[in-house]
Amino acid sequence: MAEQIKLQIVQGRLPAGTQLPTVRELARTLGVTRVTVQMAYHELQNAGLVEATVGRGTFVSRHVEARPPAQSLGRQLTPDAVVNDILQLGQIAGLRSLADAAPDASLFPAQEFWQALDECRGEALEMVRYGASQGDPLLRVEVARLLQDRGMAVTPDEVLIVAGVTQGLALVAQALARPGEPVLVEQPTYLGFLHTLKAHGVQPLAVPLDEEGPIPEAVERLAIQQRPRFFYTVPTFQNPTGVCATPARRAQLLALAEQYGFLLVEDDLYARLSYEGPPPPAVKSLDRSESVIHVGGFSKLLMPGLRLGYVVAPPPIHERLLSLRRAMDLCSPPLLQRALARFLHEDGLKRHLRRVLPLYRQRRDALLAALRHHMPPAVQWTRPQGGFCVWLTLPRRSTLADLQQAALQQGWAFAPGEVFLTRPSPDYHLRLCFGAQPPEWIAQGVEVLANLIRERLDRQESVIEPPSDWLPLV
Ligand SMILES: Cc1ncc(COP(=O)(O)O)c(C=O)c1O
Incomplete structure (x- = not known):
C-alpha cells in the first residue's frame, strides 16, 4: 500500500498538499485493518513523503518534488x-x-520584466478589472510599432491581442472553416496547429516544402482541385524545418491567394530569431488585397508563460475574430498585457534580442x-x-x-x-x-x-x- 501511494506521489498524481483519506476511510475502502493503513502511513511519513497533524489529517508533504517517469x-x-x-x-x-x-x-529578462510589472502598481485599479477584448490599448500601440520592422504599416486599432499564437490560430480556424472543409498546410507543419484543426474537424491538405518555401505548383493544384478556405504557412524559420521562404516565393504565394480567392494565414512567431541578418519582410507587408492574416507573439522571443500574441486581419475578419474571442475567454489578463507594453516601450525586447x-x-x-x-x-x-x-x-x-x-x-x-x-x-x-x-x-x-x-x-x-x-x- 505504501509503495502504491508513494508512486502516485512521486509521479505527481497526488500533488503536494493533497489530503489523504483518513485511516478509517481507507481501511474501509480497501477492506483491510486500520493497523495496516496506519503502518503504511507511518512508512510514508518516515520517508518524508507525507506529514500528519493531529486533528487535521495526513497530507502529501510540501517538500516532495513530483516528477513523472521518462517512460x-x-x-x-x-x-x-x-x-x-x-x-x-x-x-x-x-x-x-x-x-x-x-x-x-x-535567459529570460526576468529582472527587467519584474520591474515593468512593478511599475503597474500605480494602475492597480485598472489592472484588476476585465480588460478590453481587443487587448490593452498601450500594448496594441507597441505591437503596431514592432510590426514596422516586419515591413507592416499597421494602426493599433488593427491589432487584436490574443492568448498566444495558439489562440489566434484557433480563432482563425473557427472563423474561416467549417468542420469537414479543406485547408492547406505545409508538409511538414507545426504540430500544434494540426491538433487545433483536428479539434475543429477541419481537413488539412499537404503542400510540400523545398528549401525556398512552399512549392507554388502544389498550392495552385490544390487551390484548383480542393478550393481550400485558407493556407496556413510559417514562411520565416518554419517549425519544424527552419526553412525561410524566399521573397520570390512569398510574392508567388500571395499572387495565388489573390487569384484563387483563399486567405494566407501567416505565422510569424520565429521571424525575429534571425541569425544571419534581417529576415525577409512579412508576407502581410506585400498584401494590397486583404488576402493575409498575420499572427505573431512573444513565446519564442521572451517567455511562453506570458501567453500573449497578436493577430492582424482584414477588417471584416478582424470583427469576426474579436466576437469569437469574446465568446471564448473575454480578454487576456490586463496586468500582464500592461507589463509587456511597458517592457516593449522601454525597448526591452530589442535589448533582450541583442543579448x-x-x-x-x-x-x-x-x-x-x-x-x-x-x-x-x-x-x-x-x-x-x-x-x-x-x-x-x-x-x-x-x-x-x-x-x-x-x-x-x-x-x-x-x-x-x-x-x-x-x-x-x-x-x-x-x-x-x-x-x-x-x-x-x-x-x-x-x-x-x-x-x-x-x-x-x-x-x-x-x-x-x-x-x-x-x-x-x-
Ligand atoms: C509555428 C508555431 N506557431 C505557434 C506556436 C505556439 O505559440 P504560442 O505559444 O504563442 O501559442 C508554436 C510553438 O511552438 C509554433 O512553433
Missing part, C-alpha cells in the same frame, strides 16, 4: 499526445530535451557541427538561418521504431517527425531544437542520438539508400 512519454504518436509530452518535459527527472522549440528559461541572438546562433552552430561530426552518412538535415528547429531525414527502417524510447532511456528527448505530417512520408523524420540547451549538452545529445541511429541502421542487411530527394523536403 510516460512517447507512448502515442498523435499531435495531441506529443504536444502533451513536450509540455511535460521540464518536469521529468534527469531528462535533457532537444524536443521543444522553446527559448532557454534561464540572446548570438547565444542562439552559437547553439544552432553547435547542433549543425555535432550533426556533421556524429551522424551516419544516410542522415540529412536542414540548415536553418533562424528559429529553433532542425529537421532530420533518415531512411525509413523498421529498426528505427524504438528510437524515441531508446533515446528517452538514455535521458534524451526529441520530437518524432510523424506528428508534423498530414500525409505519410517515404522517409523517417525527427525534429531537433537547439534553443533551450547550452552547446555542450547539444553536442552530447546529438552524439547519443547518432549512436542509437547508427546501431539501428546497421542492423539492416540491405544496402541503405540515401533518403529521397532533397527537393522537396518531404
